[in-house]
Amino acid sequence: MIPVCATTALPPGEAIRVEADEPIAVFNVDGEFLAIDDTCTHQDASLADGWLDGCAVECPLHASCFDLRTGKVSGPPAKTPVRTHRVVVQDGTVFVQPGIAAEGAA
Amino acid sequence: MSPTVAVVGASLAGLSAARALRERSYDGRVVVVGDEVHAPYDRPPLSKDFLAGRASLDDIALGAPDDEDLALEWRLGTTAVGLDPAGRAVLLADGSEVRADGVVLATGARARRLPGSEGLAGVHVLRTLDDAVALQADLAGAGSLVVIGGGFIGAEVASTARGLGLDVTVVEALPVPLSGPLGEEMGAVVAGLHAAHGTRLLVGTGVAGLVGTGRVEAVELTDGTRLPADVVVVGIGAVPNTEWLAGSGLALGNGVLTDARGATGNPAVVAVGDCAATWSGAAERHVRTEHWTHALEQPATAVATLLGSTEPAPAPVPYFWSDQYGARIQFAGSRRTADVPRVVEGSTAEGSFLAVYERDGQPVAVLGVDQPRLFTRWRRQLRSAVPSPS
Numbered sequence: 001m002i003p004v005c006a007t008t009a010l011p012p013g014e015a016i017r018v019e020a021d022e023p024i025a026v027f028n029v030d031g032e033f034l035a036i037d038d039t040c041t042h043q044d045a046s047l048a049d050g051w052l053d054g055c056a057v058e059c060p061l062h063a064s065c066f067d068l069r070t071g072k073v074s075g076p077p078a079k080t081p082v083r084t085h086r087v088v089v090q091d092g093t094v095f096v097q098p099g100i101a102a103e104g105a106a
Numbered sequence: 107m108s109p110t111v112a113v114v115g116a117s118l119a120g121l122s123a124a125r126a127l128r129e130r131s132y133d134g135r136v137v138v139v140g141d142e143v144h145a146p147y148d149r150p151p152l153s154k155d156f157l158a159g160r161a162s163l164d165d166i167a168l169g170a171p172d173d174e175d176l177a178l179e180w181r182l183g184t185t186a187v188g189l190d191p192a193g194r195a196v197l198l199a200d201g202s203e204v205r206a207d208g209v210v211l212a213t214g215a216r217a218r219r220l221p222g223s224e225g226l227a228g229v230h231v232l233r234t235l236d237d238a239v240a241l242q243a244d245l246a247g248a249g250s251l252v253v254i255g256g257g258f259i260g261a262e263v264a265s266t267a268r269g270l271g272l273d274v275t276v277v278e279a280l281p282v283p284l285s286g287p288l289g290e291e292m293g294a295v296v297a298g299l300h301a302a303h304g305t306r307l308l309v310g311t312g313v314a315g316l317v318g319t320g321r322v323e324a325v326e327l328t329d330g331t332r333l334p335a336d337v338v339v340v341g342i343g344a345v346p347n348t349e350w351l352a353g354s355g356l357a358l359g360n361g362v363l364t365d366a367r368g369a370t371g372n373p374a375v376v377a378v379g380d381c382a383a384t385w386s387g388a389a390e391r392h393v394r395t396e397h398w399t400h401a402l403e404q405p406a407t408a409v410a411t412l413l414g415s416t417e418p419a420p421a422p423v424p425y426f427w428s429d430q431y432g433a434r435i436q437f438a439g440s441r442r443t444a445d446v447p448r449v450v451e452g453s454t455a456e457g458s459f460l461a462v463y464e465r466d467g468q469p470v471a472v473l474g475v476d477q478p479r480l481f482t483r484w485r486r487q488l489r490s491a492v493p494s495p496s
């Protein structure tokens with residue numbers, strides 16, 4: 001498990017990029033923490049820089065939207081989903097488990 | 107005959123229209139006619155990663171696995187040559203026709219060519235996949251490239267060619283490249299990328315002609331200068347593909363004229379993407395937009411119109427981007443000549459900055475260079491600031 005930050009350091013609507021073998025983006029959606037691959041499957045954009053809209057993030061470059069729960073992409077130009085990662089909150093700290101898909105993900 | 111919609115044009119706008127039809131639960135036949143033999147692909151990478159050899163045809167394909175479910179009938183490699191005035195049939199170059207109850211015009215635009223460049227090897231435009239493949243092959247053995255036109259396509263080709271190690275010169279007729287989309291001040295800043303990366307930029311210079319027999323050897327400028335060139339790329343804009351609609355009864359200007367919802371004078375015909383000049387309430391004229399995002403989003407409105415919806419058209423904030431010399435350039439909003447840019451983050455000298463264009467103290471447009479996060483926030487803010495049209 002990789003420690004990300006204190007829960008208080010990631011307020012609702014915000015995102016943070018976590019360095020890992022493949023960088024991961026962790027989002028706070030109204031108090032719920034969700035994690036996906038940080039790199040857009042289209043080109044080299046950091047999804048943590050994107051715009052959080054409900055439970056999806058819009059890529060900052062060409063506006064493909066990724067569902068944070070399933071990793072699915074809504075429309076072009078990206079074609080492939082991102083991976084989701086399980087997030088664990090313990091004692092006020094957010095952790096991410098890279099490579100372990102979040103529950104409910106495709 | 108079962109109900110049919112013909113989508114004429116198989117690039118982003120055409121594909122988006124076909125998808126939008128299915129999203130609106132249209133269950134008739136959808137026939138997509140495309141003059142290129144290729145399945146829909148994404149054009150922006152043609153001047154960047156695809157040209158550089160970093161992206162494959164597979165990478166730039168627009169089709170998604172789910173598209174099978176759309177049950178589209180493809181007529182690729184077939185040029186539409188006429189539209190029956192009743193709007194009930196699209197005539198094709200092979201003599202056949204597609205009978206349809208509704209037609210979506212999405213024939214796009216083609217690259218404008220330099221008069222007198224026909225038949226001269228080594229002279230390229232860049233619009234289609236075939237163009238990009240041909241240019242790539244030519245650049246591989248070349249030492250020098252002259253790009254005519256310092257717009258986004260020209261600048262991106264110059265940047266890619268520099269990356270491939272060529273000696274590159276960009277010739278721009280205007281005193282400041284990109285002053286149309288970005289204004290003079292920011293146009294000059296962005297055009298500064300050329301010099302910073304070893305590309306020669308000549309501005310305020312016209313092209314008198316091309317020199318060479320059989321194959322281009324040089325570009326001659328209006329001041330008499332000769333620029334030796336193994337390869338020449340002409341990037342001087344695009345013209346809408348609407349000639350085939352002469353005799354269709356549709357109103358044509360700089361594109362097929364439509365109202366804000368994509369409707370033409372014929373209720374069975376709508377027009378989308380680069381071939382359409384859509385009424386803009388804000389600009390008080392028909393505007394033809396060549397932006398990628400426009401071709402992606404606008405067909406949903408036009409298709410709704412075709413299917414009988416009269417909901418007001420959304421007024422999206424125009425957005426485009428360009429990648430040059432590793433710099434990520436993003437622009438959103440509607441800029442007019444008098445709008446003043448103000449740098450609110452970073453600095454133009456550092457190369458990473460965000461500039462907001464203001465009119466009467468209100469932000470109307472935003473330019474970001476290597477500021478994707480902040481840019482996205484501003485783009486969103488502009489989106490919510492735009493009042494919905496009545």
Ligand code: FES
Pocket residue numbers: 040041042043044045059060061062063064076077078
């Ligand atoms: S990089 Fe994300 S959509 Fe293009």
